[in-house]
Amino acid sequence: SYVIDQQSTVNPLLAQMQASNIGQTIVDLSNFQNRYYQTSSGQNASDWLKQRWTTLANGRSDITIEQFTHASWKQKSVIATIQGTDNASEVVVIGGHLDSINLSNTGETARAPGADDDASGVASLTEVFRVLVANNYKPRRTLKFMAYAAEEVGLRGSKEIANSYAAAGANVVGVMQLDMTNYKGSANDIYIYTDYTDSAQNTFVSNLIATYLPTLKVGTDQCGYACSDHASWNAKGYAASMPFEAAMGQDDPYIHTANDTYANTGNQADHALKFARMGLAYMVELGSDGP
Numbered sequence: 114s115y116v117i118d119q120q121s122t123v124n125p126l127l128a129q130m131q132a133s134n135i136g137q138t139i140v141d142l143s144n145f146q147n148r149y150y151q152t153s154s155g156q157n158a159s160d161w162l163k164q165r166w167t168t169l170a171n172g173r174s175d176i177t178i179e180q181f182t183h184a185s186w187k188q189k190s191v192i193a194t195i196q197g198t199d200n201a202s203e204v205v206v207i208g209g210h211l212d213s214i215n216l217s218n219t220g221e222t223a224r225a226p227g228a229d230d231d232a233s234g235v236a237s238l239t240e241v242f243r244v245l246v247a248n249n250y251k252p253r254r255t256l257k258f259m260a261y262a263a264e265e266v267g268l269r270g271s272k273e274i275a276n277s278y279a280a281a282g283a284n285v286v287g288v289m290q291l292d293m294t295n296y297k298g299s300a301n302d303i304y305i306y307t308d309y310t311d312s313a314q315n316t317f318v319s320n321l322i323a324t325y326l327p328t329l330k331v332g333t334d335q336c337g338y339a340c341s342d343h344a345s346w347n348a349k350g351y352a353a354s355m356p357f358e359a360a361m362g363q364d365d366p367y368i369h370t371a372n373d374t375y376a377n378t379g380n381q382a383d384h385a386l387k388f389a390r391m392g393l394a395y396m397v398e399l400g401s402d403g404p
């Protein structure tokens with residue numbers, strides 16, 4: 114049962130979250146020529162993110178930053194783990210995908226900035242990680258921040274990770290996917306997608322928004338197919354949710370082209386900040402539950 118009872122912890126942290134930090138991470142990731150799963154820049158982006166998260170981890174002994182090596186392609190996924198205190202066997206995951214794609218050119222030097230798809234999601238969850246570490250937050254459950262490789266070519270990185278967690282019997286109590294958070298194409302702010310996700314957790318996410326972000330308007334929609342990495346976790350029976358930037362067909366029109374740039378989302382990250390704040394509330398409310 115999803116209890117919301119961490120207001121005294123969450124509200125001060127929400128106030129510290131800044132769109133400018135999210136925007137900087139989007140720019141940094143967009144500056145790689147591409148982040149395609151088979152190119153050297155795609156590999157370099159993974160190494161850069163590992164280093165970035167390592168810096169943010171600030172030497173804390175309960176935090177590890179690792180790369181998940183995928184046997185059949187070059188780009189590694191990146192996983193940051195904050196070890197839980199007295200309920201560490203239960204795991205909460207927030208993820209986005211590291212890779213980008215230009216569908217008209219997937220060569221070594223193709224231009225694929227992937228600012229919205231999905232630097233915005235990785236930047237949003239990076240801001241969650243930064244604020245939790247900066248405030249020395251210690252979760253009871255284990256928290257994992259994941260930047261998946263190879264999403265654009267069939268959710269391949271998250272599939273390998275979710276399958277390996279299932280094979281290991283990992284007790285992942287919830288997964289949130291942030292794929293495209295910074296293009297406000299619709300009337301509502303956050304759209305909770307109801308296919309390939311868990312309905313009880315979706316209700317919890319909606320309640321988190323009502324509690325912590327009461328000015329935001331929530332919609333629902335469906336992809337009609339396995340449209341991002343949440344589907345990899347859902348397929349293994351884990352509770353997943355996918356809050357998304359817009360209603361179907363009103364999302365960022367520039368994705369998968371050289372024009373998926375920060376400039377084409379207005380050179381600001383105000384929309385992404387909503388998702389980052391929702392993500393922090395999710396990680397703290399679920400992370401604070403005991404055995």
Ligand SMILES: N[C@H](Cc1ccc(I)cc1)C(=O)NO
Nearest residue numbers: 230336340341360361362364
């Ligand atoms: N197709 C997904 C993005 C996507 C997800 C949902 C909807 I509606 C429209 C577009 C993708 O490219 N993920 O990387």
Ligand SMILES: [Zn+2]
Nearest residue numbers: 230231292293
């Ligand atoms: Zn995406």
Ligand SMILES: [Zn+2]
Nearest residue numbers: 230265368369
């Ligand atoms: Zn995409």
